[in-house]
Amino acid sequence: MRWPAPPLAGFIAADGESGENEAVPLFDFRCRACGEVFEALVRPPVVPGCPACAATDLERLVTGFSFSVRTGGLSPAARRAVQKQQHAQRRDQAAFQHEIEKKHLDDD
Numbered sequence: 001m002r003w004p005a006p007p008l009a010g011f012i013a014a015d016g017e018s019g020e021n022e023a024v025p026l027f028d029f030r031c032r033a034c035g036e037v038f039e040a041l042v043r044p045p046v047v048p049g050c051p052a053c054a055a056t057d058l059e060r061l062v063t064g065f066s067f068s069v070r071t072g073g074l075s076p077a078a079r080r081a082v083q084k085q086q087h088a089q090r091r092d093q094a095a096f097q098h099e100i101e102k103k104h105l106d107d108d
Helices: 076-107
Strands: 011-013 023-031 037-041 058-061
Touching: none
Parallel strands: none
Antiparallel strands: 011 023, 023 037, 023 058
């Protein structure tokens, strides 16, 4: 049995899902003529054009992406760490606000 090739990074399937149809590359571009940044699905040999000025002198940009291996979002430990950090930030902000108010009252 021959297994299908895995999807390539930066590519999506033509049907919008992983799998059955031919992969279609999705790239980000910057137009060198007008500076417009856009993304385009590109099927060779077609060269995309800038949607703003129709120029074909384009720079292909490196696209960043991220994913989570957990379907539930953050792990419990990561959630606690974020909550602890947010609590400390709120505490520091409240102390700073108190100092500002005290200084303002002392100046009067």
